Amino acid sequence: xxxxxxASFFAFAAGGWVAAKIAGARYAEPSILHAAVAWxxxxxxxxxxxxxxSGSAFGGWYGGLVTVAGAAVASPASPEAARATALTGLAxxxxxxxxTVIGGWxxxxxxxxxxxxxxRKPFYAPxxxxxxx
Numbered sequence: 261x262x263x264x265x266x267a268s269f270f271a272f273a274a275g276g277w278v279a280a281k282i283a284g285a286r287y288a289e290p291s292i293l294h295a296a297v298a299w300x301x302x303x304x305x306x307x308x309x310x311x312x313x314s315g316s317a318f319g320g321w322y323g324g325l326v327t328v329a330g331a332a333v334a335s336p337a338s339p340e341a342a343r344a345t346a347l348t349g350l351a352x353x354x355x356x357x358x359x360t361v362i363g364g365w366x367x368x369x370x371x372x373x374x375x376x377x378x379x380r381k382p383f384y385a386p387x388x389x390x391x392x393x
Contacts, residue, residue: 265352272299272356276363288368295364299357 276295283294365372 264348265355268352268356269359271359272302273359273363273366275299275302276360277367278363279360280364280367285368288365288370291368292361292364295360295367296357299360303353 275298276292279294279298280291283291285291285294362372
């Protein structure tokens with residue numbers, strides 16, 4: 261299950277990087293926004309794929325959600341397994357969001373330090389004011 265969460269992180273990080281590169285934003289904020297929108301679009305698609313029954317075909321953490329839910333009556337240990345799988349799925353989704361943010365930030369090309377934002381030049385600087393001589 262740990263590998264499913266790690267795979268989710270790297271998959272969403274790659275998706276966030278691609279979304280931010282396609283957007284062509286020069287700063288980190290719009291890049292992160294585009295990456296988060298890609299995550300928001302991917303999330304309902306994953307849920308629809310689960311509802312359509314394709315979870316076991318694709319494997320991974322959402323495949324585990326489908327197979328444990330179908331086997332809930334067969335085993336007395338099923339509630340604990342279902343809870344663990346659901347929590348793993350939730351962790352994979354939320355860690356995937358962190359991955360998209362990091363991927364979008366990396367795609368912007370800005371340094372990944374929090375102090376960089378205090379020192380960068382503004383996008384638009386107003387023209388200098390003339391003083392009468």
